[in-house]
Amino acid sequence: MGKNEQLVNFWLQEVEEQKEGNWLVERIAAHEKEGAKVAQIKGEGTILREEHDSEEDIITYSLCATFLVHKQHGTYHEEEVHTHTAYMRNGQIVRHEQKEEAVQPHVHGLVGYESNDENFDRQFNYDxxxxxxxxxxxxxxxxxxxxxxxxxxxxxxxxxxxxxxxxxxxxxxxxxxxxxxxxxxxxxxxxxxxxxxxxxxxxxxxxxxxxxxxxxxxxxxxxxxxxxxxxxxxxxxxxxxxxxxxxxxxxxxxxxxxxxxxxxxxxxxxxxxxxxxxxxxxx
Missing domain, CATH: 3.90.1720 (endopeptidase fold (from Nostoc punctiforme))
Known part of the structure; x- marks a missing residue:
């Protein structure tokens, strides 16, 4: 079984078994908690980098998931992309990591202040x-x-x-x-x-x-x-x-x-x- 097939099977198993900590599983649960239903999920992966370290193949890839969401009488598509790293040995995934969502740390002094400009138009038409x-x-x-x-x-x-x-x-x-x-x-x-x-x-x-x-x-x-x-x-x-x-x-x-x-x-x-x-x- 090739690397792409291994990754596909990994995600199918994660969702089927509702693995805790998996962002796809948590997204489905979050929608259900809000009274919505995820009727379909479509995933598209892109391999970003392949490396070999000792006995492991290290694959860094992005996964773009599209969710078809039913809520009350409406339907819409939600999409999200995350980056992951899969560690493979002898053709099997032995470890899998998700890149954490980054947020900006607290940096003192980076708060913009008002600059008064008498020649600056105070209003604009927001399109x-x-x-x-x-x-x-x-x-x-x-x-x-x-x-x-x-x-x-x-x-x-x-x-x-x-x-x-x-x-x-x-x-x-x-x-x-x-x-x-x-x-x-x-x-x-x-x-x-x-x-x-x-x-x-x-x-x-x-x-x-x-x-x-x-x-x-x-x-x-x-x-x-x-x-x-x-x-x-x-x-x-x-x-x-x-x-x-x-x-x-x-x-x-x-x-x-x-x-x-x-x-x-x-x-x-x-x-x-x-x-x-x-x-x-x-x-």
């Missing part, structure tokens, strides 16, 4: 459709016009906002405003905690109006996550749709996701102390 179209185009890819970061969630969200017409300002001060010029960028453009505070504090151009309920968000709006509840926000997503119950579905980078339930309860980063911030954009 939600353009922001969502960008989010859909690049959810599992990287626009070469921008630098790719290991923890890329905020960089991706900022690109979506800019595609929707959000104006940049504050250059060249990295602690000021919200901007990107190819060679440098503001902290608020790429750091989750900095974008969270920028959205709530900005009075010109890109602004966020905080609301109390995720169901008040529309496609193009932003959710910020403090998974540990310690005051440091370490992830951001963009709303791209709503499920039949009106709950937001989001796209994100780092663990590249499309049409994922906004609450992230099945994420390894999730804790009971999680704090969310819901921002309406361009209002």
């Amino acid at each position: 939600r459709r353009a922001a969502v179209q960008y989010a859909e185009r690049w959810w599992n890819d990287y626009n070469p016009a921008y630098k790719k970061f290991e923890v890329d969630c905020t960089n991706y969200i900022s690109q979506c906002l800019h595609a929707g017409g959000a104006p940049m300002r504050g250059e060249p001060d990295r602690s000021s405003g919200w901007w990107y010029n190819g060679d440098s960028w503001s902290y608020s453009f790429t750091v989750a905690n900095a974008l969270r505070w920028y959205l709530s504090g900005s009075k010109q151009g890109l602004q966020g109006k905080e609301v109390a309920d995720a169901r008040l968000l529309r496609p193009g709006d932003v959710i910020c996550y403090d998974f540990e509840g310690d005051g440091n926000f370490n992830h951001n997503t963009i709303v791209v749709a709503r499920d039949p119950q009106g709950e937001p579905l989001v796209n994100a980078h780092t663990a590249n996701s499309r049409m994922r339930n906004w609450a992230y309860r099945d994420s390894p980063a999730y804790t009971e102390n999680v704090v969310y911030k819901f921002f309406q954009i361009g209002v």
